[in-house]
Amino acid sequence: MVTDALTGVAMLFCLQVMVVVKYLFQFGFFPWNSVYEMTLNEDKPFFPPCILGLEKTDNYIKYDLLQLLALFFHRSLLMRYGLWDHEGPLEEQSPSPEGCKDEGKTREGDEDGRRKEGRAEEEEEGRVSSTSTLENLEITELDPSEKDSVDLVEPSTSSAAPAQPPAAEAAPREEPPSGLNIENLPSRPREDRMEGDSEQVIEEVPKKSSGLRFRKKSKKPKKQSSKEEATAESADPCEEPVKKKKQKGRRREEASQKLLAVGHKIKHVCISGIQSVYRPAQSFFGGILHAEYRTATDVYAFMFLTDVIDFIIVIFGFWAFGKHSAAADIASTLSEDQVPEAFLVMLLIQFSTMIIDRALYLRKAVLGKLIFQVILVFGIHLWMFFILPAVTERKFNQNFVAQLWYFVKCIYFGLSAYQIRCGYPTRILGNFLTKKYNHLNLFLFQGFRLVPFLVELRAVMDWVWTDTTLSLSNWMCVEDIYANIFIIKCSRETEKKYPQPKGQKKKKMVKYGMGGLIIFFLICIIWFPLLFISLVRSVVGVVNHPIDVTVTVKLGGYESLFTMSVQQQSIQPFTEAEYDQMTQTFGDNAVAMQFITLYSYEDMVTAMIEGSSGSVWRISPPSRQEVIKELLGSPVDLTLRLAWTFQRDLGKGGTVEHTFYKHSIDLEPGNPVRAELASLLVGNRTEPVHVPHMFPNYIRAPNGAEAKPVSQLLKGNEDGYLNITLSLKSDRSLNGNQEWWDIAIADCAPSPCGVLPMVIFNDKVSPPSLGFLAGYGIMGLYVSVVLVIGKFVRGFFSEISHSIMFEELPCVDRILKLCTDIFLVRETGELELEEELYSKLIFLYRSPETMIKWTRDMYSREQDRY
Numbered sequence: 045m046v047t048d049a050l051t052g053v054a055m056l057f058c059l060q061v062m063v064v065v066k067y068l069f070q071f072g073f074f075p076w077n078s079v080y081e082m083t084l085n086e087d088k089p090f091f092p093p094c095i096l097g098l099e100k101t102d103n104y105i106k107y108d109l110l111q112l113l114a115l116f117f118h119r120s121l122l123m124r125y126g127l128w129d130h131e132g133p134l135e136e137q138s139p140s141p142e143g144c145k146d147e148g149k150t151r152e153g154d155e156d157g158r159r160k161e162g163r164a165e166e167e168e169e170g171r172v173s174s175t176s177t178l179e180n181l182e183i184t185e186l187d188p189s190e191k192d193s194v195d196l197v198e199p200s201t202s203s204a205a206p207a208q209p210p211a212a213e214a215a216p217r218e219e220p221p222s223g224l225n226i227e228n229l230p231s232r233p234r235e236d237r238m239e240g241d242s243e244q245v246i247e248e249v250p251k252k253s254s255g256l257r258f259r260k261k262s263k264k265p266k267k268q269s270s271k272e273e274a275t276a277e278s279a280d281p282c283e284e285p286v287k288k289k290k291q292k293g294r295r296r297e298e299a300s301q302k303l304l305a306v307g308h309k310i311k312h313v314c315i316s317g318i319q320s321v322y323r324p325a326q327s328f329f330g331g332i333l334h335a336e337y338r339t340a341t342d343v344y345a346f347m348f349l350t351d352v353i354d355f356i357i358v359i360f361g362f363w364a365f366g367k368h369s370a371a372a373d374i375a376s377t378l379s380e381d382q383v384p385e386a387f388l389v390m391l392l393i394q395f396s397t398m399i400i401d402r403a404l405y406l407r408k409a410v411l412g413k414l415i416f417q418v419i420l421v422f423g424i425h426l427w428m429f430f431i432l433p434a435v436t437e438r439k440f441n442q443n444f445v446a447q448l449w450y451f452v453k454c455i456y457f458g459l460s461a462y463q464i465r466c467g468y469p470t471r472i473l474g475n476f477l478t479k480k481y482n483h484l485n486l487f488l489f490q491g492f493r494l495v496p497f498l499v500e501l502r503a504v505m506d507w508v509w510t511d512t513t514l515s516l517s518n519w520m521c522v523e524d525i526y527a528n529i530f531i532i533k534c535s536r537e538t539e540k541k542y543p544q545p546k547g548q549k550k551k552k553m554v555k556y557g558m559g560g561l562i563i564f565f566l567i568c569i570i571w572f573p574l575l576f577i578s579l580v581r582s583v584v585g586v587v588n589h590p591i592d593v594t595v596t597v598k599l600g601g602y603e604s605l606f607t608m609s610v611q612q613q614s615i616q617p618f619t620e621a622e623y624d625q626m627t628q629t630f631g632d633n634a635v636a637m638q639f640i641t642l643y644s645y646e647d648m649v650t651a652m653i654e655g656s657s658g659s660v661w662r663i664s665p666p667s668r669q670e671v672i673k674e675l676l677g678s679p680v681d682l683t684l685r686l687a688w689t690f691q692r693d694l695g696k697g698g699t700v701e702h703t704f705y706k707h708s709i710d711l712e713p714g715n716p717v718r719a720e721l722a723s724l725l726v727g728n729r730t731e732p733v734h735v736p737h738m739f740p741n742y743i744r745a746p747n748g749a750e751a752k753p754v755s756q757l758l759k760g761n762e763d764g765y766l767n768i769t770l771s772l773k774s775d776r777s778l779n780g781n782q783e784w785w786d787i788a789i790a791d792c793a794p795s796p797c798g799v800l801p802m803v804i805f806n807d808k809v810s811p812p813s814l815g816f817l818a819g820y821g822i823m824g825l826y827v828s829v830v831l832v833i834g835k836f837v838r839g840f841f842s843e844i845s846h847s848i849m850f851e852e853l854p855c856v857d858r859i860l861k862l863c864t865d866i867f868l869v870r871e872t873g874e875l876e877l878e879e880e881l882y883s884k885l886i887f888l889y890r891s892p893e894t895m896i897k898w899t900r901d902m903y904s905r906e907q908d909r910y
Contacts, residue, residue: 056115063108069098094439332464333410341466343459344405345476350456351398357449358394362387364445365432399505406509408468417460424453471871473864478530486534493527513875514882522882525889526863529856536856569833573825585808588698590615590745592691593651593802597770597787599721600682602671605770605785606657618648618803630757639756643805653800656773657784668725675722681710682718686738690745690804698809703751707765709738724772732769734790739766739800746807754805767791768800849892853899859888 075081076093077100093099358365366386397420404413428450433440440446477489493499507519514522568575579585593615597606623645630636663671674682687706694701711718723729740753758764767790774783788797853859862885869877888894 056112056119059108059112059115063105063112066098066105066108069093070100074098074100329414332414335465335467338465338467340469341463342469342472342476343463344401347401347456347459347463348398350452350459351394351401353452354449354456355391355394355398357445357452358387358390361445361449362390364436364443365390366436402502402505403509405468406472406506408470410464410467413460413468414464417457417464421457424450471868473867473871474526478526481530481534481537483534483538486531489527489530499523510870511873511875512870513879518882522863522866522885525859525885528850529860529863532851532853532856533860536854566837569830569837572829573822576825577822580808580810580814584811584814586697586811587647587806588692588696588809589617589649589806590651590690590703590804591693592689593653593804594689594691595653595800595802596685596687596689597785598685598687599671600674602667603661603663604659605661606787608653608656608658610651610653614652614654616650616652618645618650620645622650623648633756635756639754647806647808649804649806651802651804653802655788655798655800656786659784661772661783661785672722672725675718675725679713681712684709684711684717684735684738688743688751688802690751692745692809696809697811698747700747700749703745703749705743705751705753707738707740707753707762709735721770724770732771732786732788734767734769736767737762737765738768739787739789740764741766741801742803742805744805744807747809751804849895850889853895855899855901858898859885862888 069077071077076098088094362384366384400416404416428446429440432443432446436443440450475489475492477485477492479485503520503523504516507514507516512519592609592611594607594609596604598604627637627640630640685706685708687704689702689704691702692698692700717733717735720729720733724733740758742754742757743751744754745751753765755761769788769790771786771788772783773786774781787800789800862881866878866881866885869875869881888898
């Protein structure tokens with residue numbers, strides 16, 4: 045109670061001071077509140093006024109007032125329940141008069157005992173000087189002439205003491221202060237201790253401690269003292285060196301005692317300072333770890349849930365925790381087989397904290413949990429408010445994802461502190477999802493079991509950090525039995541809640557509701573690939589026309605004869621009139637019309653390829669002679685190859701950027717084309733060379749990597765390719781003789797012969813969001829999706845007969861209680877009994893007859909009794 049009240053007072057005071065300080069520093073005449081400084085340091089997370097909270101802001105007071113109202117509300121609750129103590133702790137209140145009388149008696153008895161002990165010590169050890177460190181400290185404050193006449197006397201507990209007896213009688217009753225050894229104190233000569241019949245007593249009474257009384261020798265007149273000194277000198281002049289030596293020894297002793305007193309005082313101050321810090325902390329942690337009254341609670345499930353939420357935030361919001369990853373997408377990064385180091389470290393640390401938390405929970409280590417909590421609090425706040433802003437170069441209040449992560453972590457800190465304050469439960473029995481037997485718990489438990497490796501990881505951790513005699517395989521066996529029994533128990537509770545009378549057929553709502561959904565699901569799985577591909581082509585597909593078309597003609601392995609690329613300005617979209625004209629041209633060809641109807645005019649383009657090569661034919665004279673020799677005299681076929689390449693924009697969709705294909709003609713020995721090409725190279729011919737069936741003018745650009753000619757629109761397959769002519773052009777200029785090749789369509793009018801038209805049918809591509817599925821194709825989807833799901837579904841409908849004995853149990857209460865007893869005796873440390881109960885459980889599953897007796901319902905048991 046006192047701790048809560050003091051904490052509330054401290055929080056209220058600190059918050060009020062903070063509000064006042066913030067208000068005082070909101071004025072604009074401070075240098076850091078100028079417009080220039082605020083604009084210059086707007087994005088600097090370590091701007092000193094920003095760290096101290098002294099910067100000028102518009103809404104500085106709103107959140108502080110909300111906190112203040114919350115603290116006053118907390119104070120009102122404490123006062124309402126009597127936890128706000130206005131008078132302080134009960135131990136500090138004034139005692140009753142009877143208690144004072146008893147205490148006075150005990151004090152008097154203690155004083156008498158001390159006096160007796162003092163007399164006995166004096167008889168054994170002799171007389172001891174009454175000089176102490178306190179006397180030496182007080183002597184320094186007196187007049188120099190009075191220092192030699194002051195002796196320390198026993199402290200008194202009363203505020204006004206009567207006259208004391210002579211020093212000779214009072215000395216044996218004196219008790220030195222604690223911490224000083226009387227035997228070690230130097231003794232004075234007896235004549236110095238015995239003088240003073242006319243002494244007076246001076247008292248100093250502190251506020252709470254006992255007073256200090258000193259004897260002060262009466263002052264003698266100067267004349268009298270001088271006379272006495274003169275008579276003493278005249279009487280015995282030989283004793284003066286002895287007295288001077290005694291005085292020097294006395295001064296040395298006094299100086300050493302002063303040094304010892306100062307050392308003891310410094311030591312006392314240091315020890316008291318350390319204890320002032322150590323004792324409150326020790327009492328605080330001792331009160332937490334060894335509370336007299338506490339109610340054990342279990343909030344581990346909620347702490348685990350907050351950790352899972354933080355784990356998901358880190359995965360999907362990683363861009364907020366890096367400097368150069370503000371625009372990065374973790375999915376695209378992982379798809380490129382790249383794992384950021386910071387991302388990996390954060391995930392591993394988050395996962396490690398979850399493992400450590402589970403271990404502390406299983407071991408019920410409150411001290412370990414407290415240490416772990418302190419480390420987490422300091423580490424996370426250091427990371428959130430100092431390291432993260434330095435890395436990201438963004439303030440914490442400008443990082444929404446980091447704020448969300450920190451908010452969830454604060455909930456975890458609150459739950460963890462509550463767990464530490466109340467202590468761990470003495471018994472941990474089963475999974476927290478198996479406490480109730482309803483549809484919600486069953487659904488959550490089944491989802492928990494479907495997470496890969498989660499069930500196995502939890503079972504192994506429980507086995508490692510729990511005292512047991514079972515082996516790991518036996519432990520897994522018990523966990524599996526308990527999970528199956530829980531599922532059966534939920535099913536039986538559902539049957540009790542919604543009973544089905546005997547002899548009545550199932551309702552149509554149940555049959556069509558459950559059966560209809562299953563039929564629909566199976567049909568969708570069977571026809572999913574075809575439906576998906578059809579939807580991609582017709583509904584959600586995206587038209588992605590080529591942005592570049594390149595045509596290349598090459599002879600054998602030599603330098604390319606012809607290379608030409610056209611871009612978007614030469615790639616003309618098909619018009620509706622041109623599409624109608626094409627359908628009229630191929631109207632009598634059913635195969636061609638079937639292919640054309642698969643596309644609309646929006647899916648088609650015409651690439652107008654220029655007939656002149658875009659690059660000069662750069663071939664060396666030796667290679668030129670080799671080409672001529674091979675064309676004229678080589679007995680091997682020479683290949684004339686026409687290749688085309690299409691480039692698409694992957695930003696619009698699709699999985700393949702470059703699509704290509706080629707068409708080759710083998711020029712056997714004796715072919716006229718070889719002789720004509722050789723004549724062109726030698727320079728004996730100027731007319732173009734006719735090459736038959738070389739150029740396909742209808743190309744299909746699918747989603748894949750091969751853009752093949754459309755055989756449905758070409759009569760006789762390759763025989764339907766267009767004939768072309770090849771001609772070698774030259775230009776004699778200042779730069780030398782430059783040559784290039786021209787290609788033209790054979791047997792055409794002069795106007796369009798300089799352009800090669802290529803009609804391209806573009807398949808619709810899937811959008812980027814569905815590209816991972818569309819890339820498999822129909823056969824890939826059937827193999828990878830349908831067969832896998834089919835095997836998974838088959839597991840629900842096959843081999844049911846093998847599990848009837850263990851799943852069709854009418855009443856599982858006794859088996860469930862046996863599993864719970866195993867958990868209970870394990871937690872209480874009865875390990876031998878745990879092993880016996882496990883053997884009983886295994887025997888029960890090995891004996892069908894015993895299983896039948898154990899799992900009968902209550903009605904059948906009563907009938908068996910009668």
